[in-house]
Amino acid sequence: MRAKISETARYAVENPSSIREIMSLVADYERNPEKYPRPLVYLGGGWPQDPPPRPLIEALSEIVDEEKEIRLSARYPPTKGDPEFLDAVAEYERLLFGRKVSPEELLSGLGSTDLAGGLFLATLDRGSEVIVTRPCYLNYQRQLLVETLMGVKIKWWDILKGGRFEPNVGELQELIGPNTRMIILVTPGNPDGQVFDDDTLEAISDVAEEKGVWVLIDVAYRMFHYHGMPRYYSRPRRENEIWLASMSKELRAPGWRMAYLYCDPELVRAVETVQQARTLAPTRIPQRAFVRMMRRPGIGEWLRKYMLEETPEMYGKVASMTADLLSEIEGLKVLRPLGGFYVFFNVEEVERSSRKFVQGLLNEWQVALAPGVDFGAEGWVRLSFAPAVEDPEKIREGLRRMSQYVASLRAG
Numbered sequence: 001m002r003a004k005i006s007e008t009a010r011y012a013v014e015n016p017s018s019i020r021e022i023m024s025l026v027a028d029y030e031r032n033p034e035k036y037p038r039p040l041v042y043l044g045g046g047w048p049q050d051p052p053p054r055p056l057i058e059a060l061s062e063i064v065d066e067e068k069e070i071r072l073s074a075r076y077p078p079t080k081g082d083p084e085f086l087d088a089v090a091e092y093e094r095l096l097f098g099r100k101v102s103p104e105e106l107l108s109g110l111g112s113t114d115l116a117g118g119l120f121l122a123t124l125d126r127g128s129e130v131i132v133t134r135p136c137y138l139n140y141q142r143q144l145l146v147e148t149l150m151g152v153k154i155k156w157w158d159i160l161k162g163g164r165f166e167p168n169v170g171e172l173q174e175l176i177g178p179n180t181r182m183i184i185l186v187t188p189g190n191p192d193g194q195v196f197d198d199d200t201l202e203a204i205s206d207v208a209e210e211k212g213v214w215v216l217i218d219v220a221y222r223m224f225h226y227h228g229m230p231r232y233y234s235r236p237r238r239e240n241e242i243w244l245a246s247m248s249k250e251l252r253a254p255g256w257r258m259a260y261l262y263c264d265p266e267l268v269r270a271v272e273t274v275q276q277a278r279t280l281a282p283t284r285i286p287q288r289a290f291v292r293m294m295r296r297p298g299i300g301e302w303l304r305k306y307m308l309e310e311t312p313e314m315y316g317k318v319a320s321m322t323a324d325l326l327s328e329i330e331g332l333k334v335l336r337p338l339g340g341f342y343v344f345f346n347v348e349e350v351e352r353s354s355r356k357f358v359q360g361l362l363n364e365w366q367v368a369l370a371p372g373v374d375f376g377a378e379g380w381v382r383l384s385f386a387p388a389v390e391d392p393e394k395i396r397e398g399l400r401r402m403s404q405y406v407a408s409l410r411a412g
Contacts, residue, residue, distance in 0.1 A: 008149050015142060017374075025368065036366050041398035044368040046190060046341045046384045048252045050314075053306055055299060056251060059292035063285065069292075073285040079276045080268070081108030081260070085287035088294040089260055095300040096307055097233045104265045105237070107272055108282045111257040112220060112246035113139065115271070117147045118278055119242065119261065122270040123214055126151035128181040131172065133159045134376040135344075137190045137218065141376075153179070156376060163333050163346055165194035169203040176207070182214040187230075188221040188339025191375045191382035193319070195338040198231050208240045220246040221340040223307045226316040237262055247290075249341070249386075250307060256286040315385075318392055319343065322385045325399045331406050341386035344372070348379040350409040357381060360409075365401040 005013075029040045051057065063069045080086065086103040093099045109115035124130065126148070132140055134156040144152055155175050159167040172183070183204065187196040196204075201217075208215040222233060222245070237243055243262040248254035261271065293299060319337045326334045326345055333346040351357040354371035358381060361367050372380030388394040 006149075008146055011150060012142065012146055017139060017142065025362070038366040038401075041367045041394055041401065042387055043383050043385065043395065043398055044370050046249075046386055047254045048249055048341075048386050048389065050252055050390050052252045053293070053303075055293045055296055055302065056253070056289055059296075060286070060289040062292060063288055069288065073288045075284065076281050077284045077287065079281050080272050081106070081282055082284055082287040082291065084291045086260075088291045091294055092303075093262075095303060099234050100236065101262055102265075105262055105268060107261045107263075107268045107275075108287065109257075109259055109261070109275065110279055110282050111248060111254075112218065112244050112259040113143065114257070114275075114279055114282075115244060115259050115261050116140070116216075116218075117143060118271045118275045119216070119244075120144060120147045120152075121278070122267065122274045124148055124152050124181055127153070127179055129153045129155055129177060129179045131155045131157050131175050131180060131183045132376075133157050133167070133185060133189075135160065135189075135191055135372065135380070136184065136376060137186050138374045138376075140184055155180075157183075159194075160192065160335075160377065163335065165189075165192065165335065167196065167200055169200065169207060172204065173207050173211075176211045176213060180211065180213050182216055183208060184216045184218070186218040186220070188224060188337075189342075190221070190340060191342050191370065191372065191377070191380075192335055192344045193337025193340045193342045194335070195225065195227075195230065201230070201232050205238045205241060209238065212240075214240050214242055216242045216244060218244045218246075220244075220249055223250040223311050224315050224341065225312055225339040226319055227338055229308070239264065242267065250311070251290075253286065257283055258286050258290070315341070315389055318385045318389050318395070321392060322383065322395055322399075325396065326383070329399070329403050329406050331410055341384050343383045343385065344377075344380055345383070346380050347406075350406050352379060354378055354381050357409075361402060361405050365405050367398045367401050367405075 026042055029036060063073055085108060086106045089106055090101045090103055093101045130144055130152055132154055141154055144154060157172050157175055159165060205215055245260050247258040322343050323334055323336045326332055326343055331350040335344045337343055347357045354373045358369050358371045370382040372382060385395055
């Protein structure tokens with residue numbers, strides 16, 4: 001008799017991440033480009049291609065060259081993270097946002113996905129309910145079910161109405177029941193590129209405090225705002241708020257797996273002890289590089305210019321260009337991005353199935369996008385401009401091909 005896999009594994013096999021599956025295709029193209037009629041234009045994944053900040057690269061190089069520092073970097077840090085790293089993160093928050101954060105409110109991890117998993121185990125029981133926006137980052141649904149062994153119920157809060165971003169807090173309040181433990185927000189949004197304004201976020205936190213539920217605020221794209229940054233990044237956290245800050249995007253280092261939680265110290269301790277059994281400790285060498293970078297004279301001024309001026313200017317120009325070019329393709333309805341790495345657009349006029357649209361574009365024209373159905377939004381498609389920020393001609397070429405593909409769908 002053959003041994004069995006778990007119910008959770010069966011769910012994962014039957015519901016693979018479309019983004020990770022697309023990465024397999026990219027790897028195949030890089031190894032075997034002769035199999036494809038055209039060069040692949042990859043606009044599917046949301047990770048930056050420009051290099052990490054120069055001071056961070058220099059700090060890492062210095063660590064590698066110093067025997068004392070490399071020995072320290074090779075050791076286990078505490079599960080909570082390198083203590084000097086947590087101090088440096090508190091200073092980072094102060095320098096960039098003017099926010100007063102205590103190291104007791106911080107917990108680092110192996111990227112935001114790792115921390116989210118530990119957080120779910122520390123806050124949810126079997127039968128708990130979690131409210132997730134629709135659309136939302138595709139991994140949250142899968143991770144909630146996998147981490148809790150299929151033990152939680154997910155409720156959806158629709159935030160797109162008639163092709164517009166219109167979150168209704170009254171509708172959210174009606175979704176909250178006696179078993180609701182958490183609300184998950186992503187701002188700027190993935191896949192939609194929209195931003196919760198100050199009044200809406202405060203109203204959500206009011207509801208959460210009244211009902212006694214956690215609000216997880218995922219700010220992976222917080223440095224990528226194209227029409228001004230909300231005030232809530234600068235205020236202290238509210239009692240039931242959990243801020244999840246991935247440093248992958250802003251430091252252009254997703255492979256280094258750096259992130260932190262900013263939340264109630266008692267919750268920090270709960271997640272820390274879960275992580276002791278789950279991942280043991282974060283990676284220390286990138287944390288030591290970050291510490292060294294933050295000790296450089298004048299780093300505050302340098303980071304403010306790089307993060308708050310140069311980054312949104314560079315990415316914002318490409319975001320605007322991409323939205324403009326998409327809007328010129330007849331049959332598509334474009335949601336203009338306010339932040340993040342994505343332009344979300346509706347294709348229902350030419351193809352009701354977002355998966356079929358994406359697969360046809362990939363097979364016929366070698367342009368890789370992500371289907372909206374995986375984010376909870378059938379009929380929509382996500383284009384990521386992050387892989388081509390340094391080479392916008394790739395986006396233009398991809399959209400030239402897409403224009404021909406859409407024209408063929410309309411004609412057919």
